[in-house]
Amino acid sequence: MTHVVTENCSQCRFTDCAVTCPVQCFHGDGERLYIDPEVCIDCNACIPACPVQAIREEFHLTPEQEHWREINAERAKDLPVISAKQQPLPTAEARRAELGF
Ligand code: F3S
Numbered sequence: 001m002t003h004v005v006t007e008n009c010s011q012c013r014f015t016d017c018a019v020t021c022p023v024q025c026f027h028g029d030g031e032r033l034y035i036d037p038e039v040c041i042d043c044n045a046c047i048p049a050c051p052v053q054a055i056r057e058e059f060h061l062t063p064e065q066e067h068w069r070e071i072n073a074e075r076a077k078d079l080p081v082i083s084a085k086q087q088p089l090p091t092a093e094a095r096r097a098e099l100g101f
Helices: 016-020 067-078 092-099
Strands: 003-005 026-028 033-035 055-057
Touching (some): 003 067, 016 026, 026 067, 033 067
Antiparallel strands (some): 026 033
């Protein structure tokens, strides 16, 4: 099993999740982060760290979120590991408010 970064990460990219990961399974581009399912150990540490609840356990994905499982697996392969806190995107606070968090 794995955890999956879903749609709420887009326009946010807060990166609080990455610093909680004991196995460095987060990878990122300029838009968002992705979890490598081959590395994630399902420790759950990242879930409460995300201010916009973007991360879900794979068995809690809704049907509309299922596609994020493959996107995370594919994108994580090609992108660098992110394990330190970075500046959120300039749109992050507005997006957080829009999402109701
Ligand atoms: Fe994205 Fe939340 Fe992490 S917005 S970068 S999943 S803390």
